[in-house]
Amino acid sequence: MDPSDTVAPDTATAPAREGRGPALGLGAVLVLVGGVVVLQQLLPTSLVTSGALATWSTLFVALNVQALPFLVLGVTVSGAVAAWLPPEALARLLPANRAGAVAVASGAGVLLPGCECGSVPISGRLVARGVPAAAALAFMLAAPAINPVVLVSTAVAFPNDPAMWVARFVASLLTALVVGWWYLRSGSTDEIVERARARVQDRGTPLATFTATATHDLLHAGGYLVVGGAVAASIQVLVPRSVVDAVANQPVLAVVAMATLAVLLSICSEADAFVASSLSSFSLTSRLVFLVVGPAVDLKLVALQTGFFGRGFTSRFAPTSAAVAISAALLVGWVLL
Amino acid sequence: MTRDAVGAALFVLGVFVARLVVTGEYLVVVKESLAVPLLLSAALLVVLGGAALLEGARGRTGPAASADGHADGHDHDEHGGHGHVGVAPRMGLLLLAPVAALLLVPVTPLGSFASANGAANRIDERTTFDDLPEAVDGAVPLDLDEVASRAVLAPATVAGTPLRTLGFVAPAGDLGDGYLLSRFTAGCCAIDAAPFQVLVVGDGLVVPPVDTWVEAVVEPTGEVRERGGDRLPVVRLVRQARVDEPRVPYLY
Numbered sequence: 001m002d003p004s005d006t007v008a009p010d011t012a013t014a015p016a017r018e019g020r021g022p023a024l025g026l027g028a029v030l031v032l033v034g035g036v037v038v039l040q041q042l043l044p045t046s047l048v049t050s051g052a053l054a055t056w057s058t059l060f061v062a063l064n065v066q067a068l069p070f071l072v073l074g075v076t077v078s079g080a081v082a083a084w085l086p087p088e089a090l091a092r093l094l095p096a097n098r099a100g101a102v103a104v105a106s107g108a109g110v111l112l113p114g115c116e117c118g119s120v121p122i123s124g125r126l127v128a129r130g131v132p133a134a135a136a137l138a139f140m141l142a143a144p145a146i147n148p149v150v151l152v153s154t155a156v157a158f159p160n161d162p163a164m165w166v167a168r169f170v171a172s173l174l175t176a177l178v179v180g181w182w183y184l185r186s187g188s189t190d191e192i193v194e195r196a197r198a199r200v201q202d203r204g205t206p207l208a209t210f211t212a213t214a215t216h217d218l219l220h221a222g223g224y225l226v227v228g229g230a231v232a233a234s235i236q237v238l239v240p241r242s243v244v245d246a247v248a249n250q251p252v253l254a255v256v257a258m259a260t261l262a263v264l265l266s267i268c269s270e271a272d273a274f275v276a277s278s279l280s281s282f283s284l285t286s287r288l289v290f291l292v293v294g295p296a297v298d299l300k301l302v303a304l305q306t307g308f309f310g311r312g313f314t315s316r317f318a319p320t321s322a323a324v325a326i327s328a329a330l331l332v333g334w335v336l337l
Numbered sequence: 338m339t340r341d342a343v344g345a346a347l348f349v350l351g352v353f354v355a356r357l358v359v360t361g362e363y364l365v366v367v368k369e370s371l372a373v374p375l376l377l378s379a380a381l382l383v384v385l386g387g388a389a390l391l392e393g394a395r396g397r398t399g400p401a402a403s404a405d406g407h408a409d410g411h412d413h414d415e416h417g418g419h420g421h422v423g424v425a426p427r428m429g430l431l432l433l434a435p436v437a438a439l440l441l442v443p444v445t446p447l448g449s450f451a452s453a454n455g456a457a458n459r460i461d462e463r464t465t466f467d468d469l470p471e472a473v474d475g476a477v478p479l480d481l482d483e484v485a486s487r488a489v490l491a492p493a494t495v496a497g498t499p500l501r502t503l504g505f506v507a508p509a510g511d512l513g514d515g516y517l518l519s520r521f522t523a524g525c526c527a528i529d530a531a532p533f534q535v536l537v538v539g540d541g542l543v544v545p546p547v548d549t550w551v552e553a554v555v556e557p558t559g560e561v562r563e564r565g566g567d568r569l570p571v572v573r574l575v576r577q578a579r580v581d582e583p584r585v586p587y588l589y
Contacts, residue, residue: 026341026393029433033349036437043441051450057442058451062366062527064435068354069374072381157524215343215385219429226431236528237454267528 056237063229063267070270071218071225075121079214083206098132102180105135106173109142119143120304121217127193138180141321144269144295145172154291157273161284163336164291168273171292171332175325179296182320192309220307227303235264248282258282258290259326266300285333292329297322340393344386346432351382353436357444364585365446367526446586448548449507452519452532457567459531460486466494476501476554476575480588481520482533488557488570496559499575503552503583504535506545512536512562516544517569518553523587530587536562539574553577 093108094101123140127133144150151165158164247257262272272294276287295301297318305314357363358375367375464486469477476499479487484502487495504518515538521530537555545551555572562569 025339026345026390029342029345029349029430032430032433033436033440036440040441051448054442054445055447055451055454057438058366058445058447058527061435061438061444065354065357065363065375066367066371066526066528069371069378072378076381211385211388214381215347215389218347218382218385219343219432223427223429223431226434230434233528237451273524 052237056233059233059236060229063233064226067225067229071222075214075217077122079210079217083210083213094131094135098134098184099181101132101135102138102184103177105131105139106142106176106180109139109144109146109173109176110148111143120301120308124192124195124308125213132184133193134180134184137183137317138176141179141296142173142176145169145176145292150269150273150295153270154273157276161337164273164284164288167288167329167332167336168291170336171288171325171328172295174328174332175292175296175321178324178328179317179321182324183317192313195308195310225300225304227300229266248286251283251286254282254286255289255326255330258286259293259322262290262294263298263322265294266298267294269295284337285330288333288337289326289329293322293325296325340389343429344388344390344393346386346429347382348386348390349436350432351379351386353439354382355379357439361584362444365444365527368523368589369585371526446505446582447521447527447530447532448505449519451530452507452517452521452534453510455530455532456565457517457519457532457534458485458489458569460489460568462490464490466491469494469498472499473501475499478502481518481535482522482588484555484557484572485533485535485570488535488559488572489561489568492557492559492561492570495557497556499554499556500572501552501554503550503580505550505582505586506547507534508547509536509544512564512569514538515542515574518551518555518572521587523589527587533588534567534569536569536571537574537577538571542574545577545579550580550582551577552580 094104119140122143123136126136126139131139146169151169154165154168155162247253265272272291276290282290302314302318305317309317354375357366358372358379363372363375466483466487470479471477478501481502481504484495484500502518502520504520507517507519509515509517515536517534518537519532519534521527521532523530535555535557537553538558554575554577556575558571558573560571562571
């Protein structure tokens with residue numbers, strides 16, 4: 001283990017070290033993996049093959065495996081942005097007028113295939129590279145919801161309701177615009193700019209920067225993805241869907257339930273259309289709420305955003321986005337569906 | 338986490354993901370089309386992990402060491418920036434959790450437990466059905482979701498017609514004798530899988546062990562039983578045979 005750096009403690013900038021303890025080294029990882037292998041031999045077969053545990057494990061692994069390529073794509077792009085995109089290029093793409101920057105950034109969300117796992121790190125990179133925070137946030141909301149892959153998946157999931165993907169596009173775009181402009185006017189985004197800048201690890205060569213950034217983001221976002229997957233699997237195993245059905249018949253309760261479900265299930269935006277499609281007892285509008293809220297706010301995203309932007313920011317941003325998303329979905333659903 | 342630990346975690350995860358794909362086990366959780374993206378992701382994990390391991394081994398001396406070699410875990414709650422960021426957050430250790438799950442519990446397709454948990458036979462009321470395909474060996478081959486859908490929505494198209502279908506065995510429970518022949522359909526992957534079931538009855542019916550796979554020839558009787566809001570069509574068994582678990586357990 002390397003000797004720690006010799007920076008003199010500075011209360012304003014030194015990382016909090018209390019309770020840190022020795023760092024986790026290779027030995028710890030090997031012990032963990034070895035311990036699991038030993039545990040597997042010791043566990044009674046009946047426990048291992050119990051329906052609940054097997055189902056939980058399958059769902060847990062499924063969510064993580066399904067999300068992994070999108071997470072990898074996201075950190076690859078964000079690492080590439082950190083390493084090879086000159087900060088000036090981004091600033092040039094956006095109009096000087098900040099409100100216009102929010103609009104252009106929202107529209108640019110069309111360009112990033114992949115679910116929300118990628119948009120948070122990329123948004124963090126953009127902020128670190130000098131893009132106005134409000135525009136980066138608008139992009140972060142728009143990208144997972146209006147990119148072509150998500151729209152195609154929504155169209156495929158609702159073959160008898162072609163208005164659905166259009167409604168999703170409009171409502172999500174509206175959400176990104178409104179939240180972005182809101183933060184332009186009233187939100188304080190300085191703290192997330194500072195945090196984002198701190199995360200950029202410039203290493204000299206672009207390749208070294210790419211590697212360091214991608215690795216760091218992968219570990220960070222990946223860790224939270226695993227937590228989200230564990231919670232989603234637990235909910236699916238413990239809460240019978242028939243309970244959800246009972247709620248579907250009451251309009252207000254249905255909307256609340258769909259929004260809550262979207263937040264709790266934390267399903268990849270490329271897949272949530274199929275989940276929504278299977279919830280056939282719910283109205284199209286309430287399911288649109290599910291589709292618009294999901295990519296904007298869910299347990300996984302809140303965890304990711306807390307990691308990238310801080311708890312204080314996220315505790316304001318998440319409810320705001322949720323409220324705007326629900327309103328936008330209800331409005332668009334009322335008009336189009 | 339030190340560079341070594343980071344490297345090991347990423348490397349191990351990458352290897353496990355690659356193994357899932359190569360053995361075909363990944364089909365128990367995700368679609369076939371994800372194979373190439375998963376392999377590419379696994380490759381990147383292995384490369385990044387290997388790079389971190391190499392740096393950890395090699396970077397103990399030299400000017401690069403002071404920039405990246407320190408091992409303070411970077412806590413995600415810290416406020417304010419500081420000149421250099423910790424090597425990696427301990428959160429990354431959680432990436433080993435799916436590996437642990439795979440090691441502890443053999444990865445199995447969703448079965449009778451999951452089918453009892455979810456609402457069965459979520460059929461789109463607006464489905465229209467084409468003519469039945471040609472019979473093969475005296476029975477029309479149909480996927481179980483179509484068997485269930487037709488039996489509930491358009492019983493006239495299949496009543497009394499021998500249908501050959503594949504599914505796993507779930508207990509009938511309070512529905513009485515027989516068993517629920519079941520299959521999951523999925524949109525994205527196992528996480529959004531929805532069960533389709535038919536109640537198989539018959540004189541002298543031998544119920545195979547729960548969660549085994551069966552290819553059965555059945556004839557819909559036209560009867561549909563209700564259980565907890567689910568509509569379960571009743572089919573009469575003509576013949577059944579145990580088969581191996583299919584390579585792709587879910588219907589996409």
